[in-house]
Amino acid sequence: MKTLAHRNIPITIIGGGIHGISIALRLLREMPSAARHIAIVDRYPEPLTQWRQKTERQGMTFLRSPAVHHITPDPLGIVEYAEHHNRQHELAPPYSQPSTKLFWDYCNDALTELTQYPIYYQFEVAKLRWDKGADKHPFRLISTNNVGFRSSCVILAIGSDDCAYIPSEFTSWQHQYPDRIIHSSKFLVDSQQLSEDTGKIVIVGGGLTAGTLAKSLCEKGHQVVLITRKQLKTEQFDFPPIWLGPKALTEFANEDDFQQRYKVIQENRGEGSITPEVMEALQNTPHLDIYPATYILSITSAKHHLQINTSHGMIADVSRVILATGYRFNLRRYGFMTELIKQYPIPLVCGFPKLDDNLQFYPIENLFGSGTAAQLQIGPASGNIAGANLAYERIREKMFAHLPQTPMHIKRSG
Numbered sequence: 134m135k136t137l138a139h140r141n142i143p144i145t146i147i148g149g150g151i152h153g154i155s156i157a158l159r160l161l162r163e164m165p166s167a168a169r170h171i172a173i174v175d176r177y178p179e180p181l182t183q184w185r186q187k188t189e190r191q192g193m194t195f196l197r198s199p200a201v202h203h204i205t206p207d208p209l210g211i212v213e214y215a216e217h218h219n220r221q222h223e224l225a226p227p228y229s230q231p232s233t234k235l236f237w238d239y240c241n242d243a244l245t246e247l248t249q250y251p252i253y254y255q256f257e258v259a260k261l262r263w264d265k266g267a268d269k270h271p272f273r274l275i276s277t278n279n280v281g282f283r284s285s286c287v288i289l290a291i292g293s294d295d296c297a298y299i300p301s302e303f304t305s306w307q308h309q310y311p312d313r314i315i316h317s318s319k320f321l322v323d324s325q326q327l328s329e330d331t332g333k334i335v336i337v338g339g340g341l342t343a344g345t346l347a348k349s350l351c352e353k354g355h356q357v358v359l360i361t362r363k364q365l366k367t368e369q370f371d372f373p374p375i376w377l378g379p380k381a382l383t384e385f386a387n388e389d390d391f392q393q394r395y396k397v398i399q400e401n402r403g404e405g406s407i408t409p410e411v412m413e414a415l416q417n418t419p420h421l422d423i424y425p426a427t428y429i430l431s432i433t434s435a436k437h438h439l440q441i442n443t444s445h446g447m448i449a450d451v452s453r454v455i456l457a458t459g460y461r462f463n464l465r466r467y468g469f470m471t472e473l474i475k476q477y478p479i480p481l482v483c484g485f486p487k488l489d490d491n492l493q494f495y496p497i498e499n500l501f502g503s504g505t506a507a508q509l510q511i512g513p514a515s516g517n518i519a520g521a522n523l524a525y526e527r528i529r530e531k532m533f534a535h536l537p538q539t540p541m542h543i544k545r546s547g
């Protein structure tokens with residue numbers, strides 16, 4: 134495999150997850166010769182590893198989003214793939230949500246387009262430097278193994294999984310019982326350890342992660358208690374679909390107060406909800422107790438198990454607590470950004486960067502954000518699969534400017 138050491142790369146995408154790969158595939162479909170000028174770097178040896186792990190960990194069987202949202206530019210790509218392979222039954226009503234397996238197979242198929250070119254590199258970025266004024270390649274990327282290369286344009290497609298959110302009341306309990314109280318991002322439904330658990334499993338959270346975990350664990354015969362701060366809410370999608378259309382996005386773009394934009398995102402993504410399909414399964418699941426509108430008051434140990442005192446009463450014989458409490462993006466939590474944030478006045482609103490209309494960071498020219506990092510521009514859909522297309526449309530011309538011999542046809546009207 135070619136190495137990146139000491140090379141000059143026109144465009145670098147940090148993150149080979151859904152967004153990084155989608156952006157690269159879209160760019161290559163428009164301009165195949167870009168393959169010689171682009172690198173995707175990720176801490177994992179294979180693309181989309183993080184996506185695969187998070188869906189497998191929970192035992193997720195179907196995506197929440199419809200079939201038209203995926204990693205290639207052709208909206209009907211998955212539907213046609215399903216038809217071609219006789220797998221239409223893996224598109225669930227009412228919105229043809231693909232099964233996790235179908236989605237994964239389709240992604241793998243699309244990834245072969247990338248393997249034709251050596252553009253994906255295992256490279257965990259430890260430092261990102263910007264030498265303002267340095268000629269063609271002002272960015273310097275240094276890996277955790279101390280390998281370095283230069284780039285003229287960098288796109289952050291780093292997701293939000295490094296920002297697992299643990300509510301403050303749990304930090305001391307987690308410190309006391311680190312093996313028993315874990316965030317859902319660290320939990321594996323099929324772990325060996327779990328098969329030795331004899332007590333109840335308590336899941337904290339009211340979103341789809343909590344619901345899917347509860348369903349999967351009950352199906353494996355565990356006694357589960359689901360604790361939520363509010364009543365459980367059922368929604369098909371995790372944001373209103375209007376956020377993919379021009380009306381809502383234009384209104385959002387007209388809002389100059391970024392604090393207000395943040396508020397709009399919070400209101401529209403809400404506190405988490407469960408799809409009708411998972412909710413129905415939960416309602417018919419034996420071995421499950423749901424404690425809605427409940428607070429945990431204390432967690433203590435009793436013999437080999439935990440004992441949890443809640444506003445709804447005591448839960449005894451608990452072997453494990455899983456915090457399905459989501460993620461709270463904050464750019465400061467990405468260690469490789471620390472130096473840049475210290476050196477330059479990158480404006481942040483509640484941890485999110487204030488990017489410009491082209492998703493460019495201020496004051497760092499040719500550094501762009503996609504996914505959750507671009508939420509203050511793209512709106513509530515930004516971190517989802519559909520957000521990758523919205524981000525690509527904003528960044529594409531800027532990317533093309535870093536490629537040699539930009540063909541005239543890439544300038545689209547409208």
Ligand SMILES: Cc1cc2nc3c(=O)[nH]c(=O)nc-3n(C[C@H](O)[C@H](O)[C@H](O)COP(=O)(O)OP(=O)(O)OC[C@H]3O[C@@H](n4cnc5c(N)ncnc54)[C@H](O)[C@@H]3O)c2cc1C
Nearest residue numbers: 148150151152175176196197198257258291292504517518
């Ligand atoms: C269980 C689950 C189910 C979901 N289901 C759906 C769904 O059905 N539909 C939907 O639209 N959304 C869904 N989502 C949201 C989903 O996470 C996003 O749609 C998607 O994964 C976001 O892609 P991303 O590329 O922004 O982030 P990720 O897929 O998390 O990719 C980020 C990548 O950046 C890499 N990275 C980070 N820091 C560094 C570094 N310093 N150096 C190198 N690489 C780095 C990571 O290794 C990772 O590969 C789901 C989320 C979860 C947790």
